[in-house]
Amino acid sequence: MENLNLSKHKTFYAIGLSYKKADAEVRGQFSLDSKAKRNVLLQAKQEGLDSLIVTSTCNRTEIYGYAAHPFQLIKLICQNSAGTVEEFQKVGFVYKNHEAISHLFRVGTGLDSQILGDFEIIGQIKTSFAESRSLGLINAFLDRLINSVIQASKKIKNETEISSGATSVSFASVQYIIKNVTDIGDKNILLFGAGKIGRNTCENLVKHTKNDHITLINRTKNKAELLAGKLNLIVKDYGDLHQALQKADVLIVATGAQNPTIDKNILNLKKPLLILDLSIPKNVNSNVEQIPGVTLVHLDYLSQMTDDTLERRKQHIPAAEAIIEDVKLEFITWMNGRKYAPTIHALKAKLNEMAASELLLQKKKSSNFDEEQAEIISKKIIQKITNQFASHLKDENSNVDDSIEWIEKVFQIGLQTPKKTPSIIEDKYKINLS
Template sequence: MRIMAAGLNYRTAPVHIREKLALSEHDIADVLSGLRGSKSIMEGVILSTCNRTEVYAVAERKDQFMRELAYMMERKYNLSQEQFEASFYLHEDNAAVEHLFRVTSGLDSMVVGETQILGQVRDAFLYSQSLPATGAVFNRLFKQAVTLAKRLHTETRIGHKPVSVSYAAVELAARMMGSLAGRNIVLVGAGQMTELALKHMQARGADRISVVNRSYNRALEFADQFGITAEPWESLGTLLNTAELAMAATGAAEPVVTFDMLRGARQHRSAPLLLIDMGVPRDIDPLAEQLDGVTLYDIDRLGAIVNENAEARAKEALKLTPVIQKERHDFTRWMKELGVAPAIAALREKADAIRESACQDMLNKLPDLDERERKVIGKLTKSIVNQLLRDPILNIKELASERGGEVAIEAFTRIFGIEEQAQRLAEPEGTEASDAMDPRNAIA
């Protein structure tokens, strides 16, 4: 088994490429089903955010996995082979594990140390698990990644100051407009990103804010929660007539703030209008910046905004590399132990069967033993078996984690005559067999 992480992010692909792969849950289920149906992967998790789309896979063959992925990207999402090769990266095995740990901890984010990605990775894993598209390897790996990220954000200063994309958007607006107090501000969308932006704006004194959302009830709930004004979706064009700042993040497939809408608004105003598009796919027509008096920043331009906190976080991130590498080493060791788990479980199964058979023969020859005496004999024989197996199990675990571990495992199964049992346990069916495969459960 090999662990792979293939994808694109804000470094390797511009927004017009990334928005093609802003995958919904339905899309994710479809892609995972297609890849697993072609037998190119055994386990899979897809992470799709505004800044990255990544496919994590447990697979046997790298070349087959990448061919299937490229074919699917072209057929379903109109990503040409040339675009795929130019945008997609691939990390394998240890590098893939370390990449996931860095992504989940916010060390690979556009804004280093941001915490939103932690929840996005967790949600991506839980959704893939519910399909179900994960197994023993990813159930362990992603839980370890989430636990590590939580610990790093608690124990270090990597997330000491708020520097999310939403924060960067508000920081930009404040720098360009001065005080946000008394400014007419429109929020398009009532999701998590606009919520974060709103909190930062209110912290800077913004007090004249309206929100529009396709669901008016959601807009009302949002407005009531934060003490702002909710307006119907149909009033967006009118609101832009007087707005000085508009921020958008809706998740819509096409721009909701259109060029014609903005051109009409310019006819009713002379004051400048600052537009900040935090959405992928984009929520504001990129042609808007052709209009006089309109300044547009999309998520890529936001990524270029660097403030004082970014440098401090980058320095803190360097200190975390040894921690990430230790976690990767721990997982790699567990993976190698997972490979020996069927052999250990098979040895335990054979030893228990021999012990039980011998005990039964002895009890048949000593029918006058009372219940207490029978229990004493049972405990004694179990203790003997455990003590005999302790050193072989510890030694094979150690050998399995070293170079040539597969050869050591093969010799181990031949010495104890457990080849068939180990092969059977290596192909688990159902929860009971899966538990036997876990090295934590295979050792008494």
């Protein structure tokens, strides 16, 4: 019989941490760059885990996948980042089975985002999904689940206005700059690094400030030139950073480095400087605030900026949640079907065996027994019985695991089915990793 959970491991988990309980500094400790994410996948494969995806953004680091125990997944994050198990216990979460499925739906549809309705995360989930699949780490369950989340995300984007209006961290950055820097169109703006939020902020700056002397510096110059070509920016060499810093009125840092790239020792300022650090981990050392005239604003502060757009978006949460429930129900129905199909097939075989035995007995007893007619009638009755059981198992109010166990016990179906699996349990998994 196919494993009820579509994996050799019993439980589907969502584990990780996000902006809800972990501040930027802690999230930085647990962040995984592209190399670290791949190492997590390779290590998982080596350790026998057969289906998982890994996401790591400025707001969250999470793993969705099958394991015998959540610590197997927590360990993968901690061993490939600067985070510790002790710190994870303070700020991390562990969801399992249905609660894990619900969490993934909310994350992928922007309902769990720091900025409500931010759909960037679904693109990152798609990328993570593709990478796991390339390594053979996607089973039928996770394949169907991720595609269901993508479907829900698309429907919410098309059928509600939860993502309407220009609200994102990058737009909030531009709003902050415009409100706090006078004559921004004439000021010297320096973008250091070409991280995604930094690029988006730069695009918004060009669009909303009409500033035509924004300078871009990146360690990899050809990457900077590629971005500059699209936005008509000035590109300078990394070696010109110190000189460009002295001329800047606004500095946007999006380097994506694991350690600070800007601190007070490299700033020799003769005028005020507004610094926006749009990186996780933080790429600007807080000691820059010791310099008179320097204002440092971090991503977390910008993420908390709310406006009328966000308030309007909240009105569309019920519609988005209704779409999620519809798509999720389709997925659960499919998942339960995968679980109970072997039992229904076995039940039908058992009933056919019982019918054949009874037909043989009646044939011996009666000389004028109509075997052909009796066989037709018995097959119809068996089909009706199995349809009735299948209908019960499809009912969303049925406890599939208990019902399967009961059917197999009553009809003495020789299936090696574990006692009630945790697939339908919706409690949060309480961990003790000490």
